[in-house]
Amino acid sequence: MSVVKKNIEEMILASARRHFSRKGFAGASLQEIAKEAGTTKSMVNYYYRSKEKLFDSIFLSEFRNLFSSIAGVLLEEAPLEKKLEQIVSLDIDKLLGMPGLPVFILSELHRNPEMIFKGMENIPVNRVLTKLEKQIKEESLRGIIRYISARELILNIQAMTIFPFLAKPILTGKLGFTEKSFNSLMQKKKKEVVTMIWNSIKK
């Protein structure tokens, strides 16, 4: 009857996303999820059959969200340095919009490592890795960079971009950052991270 009142199914999904990503699987309850969606537990079970199935659908989409952009960029054709710039900027912008995403994904993965297979079944990890590995070898043969394995390069990039969001409660709680200064720190990091990583591999 309006745009505001979406159908119940979507309301549940939106509420579940908030609750699961804030409290985790164990900490969230269907009662609260239903309540915030303006309906009842029965409706949740009607649409999603079980807490676990509901969680899975949330986790899956969030997981892909976290890793989709990096996979996309790495599969394009561009010099490594350009790809580096794009990945860092895209990731930081995305995470500024959803700063709780990394800790949600990583903590749930920690408690249930098998979920990684569900999460990554549609991400072409091997294609991304071999393509990147090939590009690194080419550019190192041409004397642009020194060799580093593809997975280590990815790890270093993600460490510098994602970790600040994981440590955010400490930064704002004890290291004097505010919401605003944290955000401008991350804006500054777009350049900083690229420089730091690139300097560590360029010849």
Place this chain on the structure above:
Amino acid sequence: MSVVKKNIEEMILASARRHFSRKGFAGASLQEIAKEAGTTKSMVNYYYRSKEKLFDSIFLSEFRNLFSSIAGVLLEEAPLEKKLEQIVSLDIDKLLGMPGLPVFILSELHRNPEMIFKGMENIPVNRVLTKLEKQIKEESLRGIIRYISARELILNIQAMTIFPFLAKPILTGKLGFTEKSFNSLMQKKKKEVVTMIWNSIKK
């Protein structure tokens, strides 16, 4: 009557540490904690009064464990580069012995940010920060390094050392690392991280 059978109180604490750090506050149950400690729920409540109090004592000691060494090193007298080497080595060695520590601390902090005040009440954060800030200014005036704020330097160091442990489920699950190759990666990182950070600030 032996060294193996410690008193119940310690058995409960050890069991609680395992359960909480693997499953988090919400996911762990006093039933299972008691069972693995070879006793009953009643004993847990007898010694620790409530689930929350038991959790707090665990969280507190783990939190201090994570940040004690870095604070210790930063308060010593030594050139910045030496401190950098020590922090990275100490942290990586410690985390290799308890790889689940960072995700436990950070995820619980995410779900309940106020805990940071309990966790840090005995860590002299401000003393550490001002001392480091002073040292950075001195060394940058002497032309050794460029200026970087103390908290940003700490953030960068911790990002490079801690993040691999947070991402470990992905590294071993999808990026081809084994327990062994992960460990030797981290050994290699002791030097790598120091070089990378130092190059990013040295003149």
Place this chain on the structure above:
DNA sequence: GTCTATAGCTGGATAGAC
């Protein structure tokens, strides 16, 4: 101190009326 028993609640899931 250590146990059993149980109170009292909240959780997920299902049955059945409409």
Place this chain on the structure above:
DNA sequence: GTCTATCCAGCTATAGAC
């Protein structure tokens, strides 16, 4: 599809015997 009512399992916490 949507709701109310209800079942049953699991949880924390406490009472009380020994």
